[in-house]
Amino acid sequence: MTRLERSIGMVLRAGVAVSSACLAAGLLLSLSGLAASIATPLLQTGILVLICTPAARVLISTVEYVTQGDWQFAALTAIVLLELIASAVAALVFNRRL
Amino acid sequence: MPQATPFLASVIFVAGIVAGGLGALLGLGGGIFLVPFLNLAFNFPITIAAAISLTTVIATSSSVSAGRTGKHLINMRFGMLLEVVTAAGSLLGGVTAQLLAQSTLQRLFGVTAMIVAVIMMTRLKRRNVILDPSIDPGVLGGEYYEEESGCVVRYQVKRLPVAIAASFLAGNVSSLLGIGGGIIKVPVLNAWCGVPLRAAAATSAFMIGVTATAGAIIYYGRGQIVPVLAAAAVLGVQVGSWGGMRVGQRASAMWLKAMMAALLVVVSALMFVRAGR
Numbered sequence: 001m002t003r004l005e006r007s008i009g010m011v012l013r014a015g016v017a018v019s020s021a022c023l024a025a026g027l028l029l030s031l032s033g034l035a036a037s038i039a040t041p042l043l044q045t046g047i048l049v050l051i052c053t054p055a056a057r058v059l060i061s062t063v064e065y066v067t068q069g070d071w072q073f074a075a076l077t078a079i080v081l082l083e084l085i086a087s088a089v090a091a092l093v094f095n096r097r098l
Numbered sequence: 099m100p101q102a103t104p105f106l107a108s109v110i111f112v113a114g115i116v117a118g119g120l121g122a123l124l125g126l127g128g129g130i131f132l133v134p135f136l137n138l139a140f141n142f143p144i145t146i147a148a149a150i151s152l153t154t155v156i157a158t159s160s161s162v163s164a165g166r167t168g169k170h171l172i173n174m175r176f177g178m179l180l181e182v183v184t185a186a187g188s189l190l191g192g193v194t195a196q197l198l199a200q201s202t203l204q205r206l207f208g209v210t211a212m213i214v215a216v217i218m219m220t221r222l223k224r225r226n227v228i229l230d231p232s233i234d235p236g237v238l239g240g241e242y243y244e245e246e247s248g249c250v251v252r253y254q255v256k257r258l259p260v261a262i263a264a265s266f267l268a269g270n271v272s273s274l275l276g277i278g279g280g281i282i283k284v285p286v287l288n289a290w291c292g293v294p295l296r297a298a299a300a301t302s303a304f305m306i307g308v309t310a311t312a313g314a315i316i317y318y319g320r321g322q323i324v325p326v327l328a329a330a331a332v333l334g335v336q337v338g339s340w341g342g343m344r345v346g347q348r349a350s351a352m353w354l355k356a357m358m359a360a361l362l363v364v365v366s367a368l369m370f371v372r373a374g375r
Contacts, residue, residue, distance in 0.1 A: 001168035008174075009167035016161045020336060023329035030326050031104045043325035050153060050332065051314050053160050054307035061178060073175065076182055080308060083185040087312045090193050091319020 004064045008057050015053025022046030055084050102326035106140070110327050114154060114334020115341070122342025124355060125299055127155050127278030127306065128335050130214055134207065134365045138372065144203040145195055146324065148276025149317035152310045153328045154335040155278045159307030161336060162343075163300075170242040171300040173293070176255055179238065180265040180301075184279070184309040187269025192316035195274050201373040207275050208369035214281050215362035218355050221285060240297060256292040265305075273313025278306040 001009075026042030029035045058080050065074035113135050117128030129151040136147035166172055195203065235241055238255040255261065264286035268279030280302040287298040317323055 005167045005174070009164055012160045012164035012167070016157065016164060019157070020333065023332055027107065027326060027329040027333065030102075031107055040325070043329055046332075047153065047318070047323060047325060047328060050156055050160075051311055051318060054156060054311045057160075058178075058181070058308060061174075073178060077178055080178070080181050080185050083182070083189055084308075084312055084315060087189050087192060087315035088319060090189065091316045094193075094196055094316070094320055 004061060007060050007064070011057050011060060012053060015049055015056065019046045019050040019053065022049065055081070058084070102324055107326050107330040109140075110136070110150075111330040111334040114331040114336075115338035118154070118158065118335035118338025118340075119342040119345075120338075120354075120358065121158070121335075122339040123345060124218070124358060125284070126214070126281045127158060128338065129155055129275075129277035130211065130281065130362065132331065132335075133276045134211070134369065137204070137207075138365075138368055143200055144207065144275070145317065145322055148195065148273070149314070149322040150324065150328045150331045151276035152273065152314040152317060153323060154331050155272070155276075155310040156307050156314060157332045157336055158339055159278070159303055159305075159310065162339070163304045163307065166300055166304075170240060171297055172304045173238070173240040173297055173301045174304070176238045176240065176293075177301045177305045180261060180283075181305050181308050183262050183266045184269030184272070184283075184305055185312040187266040187271075188273040188309045188312035189316075191270040191273030191275075192313035194270075195313075196316070196320065198274075203275070204369045204373035208366040208373070210271055210275060210277070211362045211366040211369065215359040215366065217281060217285055218359040218362070242297060244296075251294055251297075253292055253294055253297065257290050261287055261291045269309045269312070272306065272309050273316070276313075278302075279309060280306055 022042050023046035026039045026046055030039035030043065058077050062074055062077040062081060065077060113132060114128070117131040117135070120131060121128035132151045132154065133144065133147045136142040136150065137144055163172060233252050233254055235252055236254050238258070239253050241250055241252040244251050264283050268282040271277065271282060272279035280299065283302045284295070284298045287293040287302070288295045293301070314323070
């Protein structure tokens with residue numbers, strides 16, 4: 001297994017574990033009505049971690065390809081990152097206009 | 099915006115289990131079942147249903163791919179190259195979804211469900227392509243060890259422009275309608291681009307996390323991801339796909355495929371009826 005494969009596996013596993021734990025805890029707390037004040041930030045964290053996991057995976061790929069001097073794939077993965085940033089910008093633009 | 103009641107969350111959790119289980123058994127994501135369920139049964143706007151579904155796509159992609167790294171079934175370089183276009187398609191789809199009318203989105207879903215049904219029916223019996231083991235995989239090709247046959251499968255990527263076009267379309271449909279898009283890419287990669295089915299499916303599953311994220315960011319930023327309901331769906335789909343993987347993709351899944359194709363035809367018809375109102 002290459003170093004990139006190992007670190008991608010680790011990022012994905014950690015992302016799934018953390019987000020699932022936050023979502024499960026948040027869901028139970030929110031539905032039971034026990035601690036709604038903790039439930040909301042837990043759910044938000046869970047969803048954010050979930051969305052950031054693939055982005056983090058792309059970021060470490062870019063870093064690894066740069067380290068290896070593989071400029072072609074460093075550029076390709078950097079473009080993907082820029083596209084994800086463009087999505088965030090698009091959401092902001094929509095919220096301003098509509 | 100639907101009210102996040104405990105009842106609704108429970109229903110969505112169970113729906114997630116069913117969709118995730120079916121998805122794992124059939125080799126598609128659960129979104130193609132989850133989105134119409136939420137839209138038709140609970141009157142969720144397509145954008146809200148798609149937003150919830152995209153979060154489940156990300157979760158499935160991450161957890162399935164985490165377990166597969168190092169086995170070379172995922173062709174990372176090829177996947178990362180195609181992600182450039184799937185993410186672009188997805189970004190465009192996410193923006194388009196905000197602008198289109200509900201009825202237009204329903205019609206688009208109807209058309210997509212029909213196409214998926216046709217793909218499923220025509221691919222009931224998979225072709226086993228015999229590959230030349232001495233082939234040079236090149237920059238984008240790959241090789242992996244196949245446990246069943248005990249051989250190393252080596253392949254070259256052919257017709258790259260076709261793969262790129264299919265990936266753009268898949269990314270676009272993914273964010274527009276909240277499905278993974280694997281059902282569009284995998285058959286194309288397998289039939290025209292020389293990628294063995296298992297490698298195509300694993301690489302697609304790896305890519306759809308990033309693809310769905312490009313769209314999910316837009317939905318998230320617009321406040322369209324209802325946290326409690328997304329949590330219920332994500333956890334349900336995780337449980338369902340875990341269960342589905344345990345049962346495995348068996349040959350007897352053929353009748354299941356035929357049934358699901360029939361169900362998708364019904365979904366497609368219902369979407370058109372709803373859109374016409």
